[in-house]
Amino acid sequence: MTEVIVWSGWIGGLAVGLYAIFQWLISGNALGVSTGFGNVCSYFSRAAFFHEGEYATANNWRLWFLIGLPLGGLLAALTSPGEIVASFSLGQMYDSVLPQALWAKGLVLIFGGLLIGYGARAAGGCTSGHSIAGLAMLNPPSVLASAGFFVGGILMVQFLFRLFA
Amino acid sequence: MKKYAFLLFGAVFGFILSRAGATTYDFYAKLFLFEHFQLLWVIVTAAAIGAIGVALLKTIKARSFFESQSIAFKGKPYKSSLVPGSILFGLGWGLAGACPGTALVMLGEGKLGVLFTLTGIFLGTYLYGLQQSRLQRAAQTSRATQSARETEMKLNE
Numbered sequence: 536m537t538e539v540i541v542w543s544g545w546i547g548g549l550a551v552g553l554y555a556i557f558q559w560l561i562s563g564n565a566l567g568v569s570t571g572f573g574n575v576c577s578y579f580s581r582a583a584f585f586h587e588g589e590y591a592t593a594n595n596w597r598l599w600f601l602i603g604l605p606l607g608g609l610l611a612a613l614t615s616p617g618e619i620v621a622s623f624s625l626g627q628m629y630d631s632v633l634p635q636a637l638w639a640k641g642l643v644l645i646f647g648g649l650l651i652g653y654g655a656r657a658a659g660g661c662t663s664g665h666s667i668a669g670l671a672m673l674n675p676p677s678v679l680a681s682a683g684f685f686v687g688g689i690l691m692v693q694f695l696f697r698l699f700a
Numbered sequence: 701m702k703k704y705a706f707l708l709f710g711a712v713f714g715f716i717l718s719r720a721g722a723t724t725y726d727f728y729a730k731l732f733l734f735e736h737f738q739l740l741w742v743i744v745t746a747a748a749i750g751a752i753g754v755a756l757l758k759t760i761k762a763r764s765f766f767e768s769q770s771i772a773f774k775g776k777p778y779k780s781s782l783v784p785g786s787i788l789f790g791l792g793w794g795l796a797g798a799c800p801g802t803a804l805v806m807l808g809e810g811k812l813g814v815l816f817t818l819t820g821i822f823l824g825t826y827l828y829g830l831q832q833s834r835l836q837r838a839a840q841t842s843r844a845t846q847s848a849r850e851t852e853m854k855l856n857e
Contacts, residue, residue, distance in 0.1 A: 547720025548745025556753035563764030603710020608808025611718030648820020650792025657785025671750025674775030687790015692732030
């Protein structure tokens with residue numbers, strides 16, 4: 536697995552916070568990622584949901600932002616001292632609790648992704664929209680959603696590591 | 701044309717997420733086991749810096765560079781599915797060790813497990829959209845039936 540450089544938490548948070556402000560100032564759009572996954576669905580689905588409201592136009596900034604994110608990851612990996620290693624490993628901790636066989640691990644991760652995708656739309660946003668942009672605006676629903684994210688995360692990981700570690 | 705700038709913005713944000721440790725699986729497990737608070741510090745600091753920045757931009761009524769009008773700072777609304785949805789999201793977040801943004805960044809780092817996670821995120825988003833479209837159609841149909849019945853009753857009177 537690729538080892539990347541990691542800054543201390545508060546410097547990382549400083550950079551994330553400054554980025555959110557930068558995006559507001561340049562474009563007027565609040566930071567957000569998960570809505571963009573629906574933009575992609577607009578190209579494949581005729582369901583009304585993906586063609587009205589915030590999905591009236593599929594090809595907007597959200598789509599391009601989504602494409603930019605992996606480029607940032609590649610850049611971060613290239614500028615880290617180690618070599619880039621393509622791997623299905625989830626690191627020492629997750630590999631100790633998830634199934635070894637790739638197909639089974641894949642099924643677990645698809646299920647995890649399903650919860651993330653469905654949950655983000657039901658909550659109206661993800662960790663970017665609610666926990667970075669929303670908390671910065673001190674928006675009460677976003678505070679509530681962020682608390683919900685952590686409750687779910689704690690429940691799942693405590694369950695995983697108590698049962699399978 | 702402005703939307704294409706977001707290709708670059710995405711790369712910048714992705715790079716920052718990686719350096720912040722948000723693309724390192726272990727930090728998610730350690731956060732929710734209360735062993736290491738890297739990512740909590742990231743969120744808390746980001747929210748604090750963001751709150752200061754938003755307050756500042758609101759005070760000076762800052763205009764955005766692209767739109768040349770005052771930045772809206774419109775918070776996401778509450779809805780009844782917000783709490784259950786956020787908990788479902790958290791369960792997936794803890795299980796996959798990634799969120800929608802970081803999963804995409806991890807792909808660029810060669811962490812291929814996110815190919816599954818991303819497939820799941822698209823499926824989950826699609827299922828929600830499908831469900832909402834069905835519910836909306838059902839509501840429209842029942843409204844139409846209702847108004848047809850009312851018209852019929854009026855005619856009978």
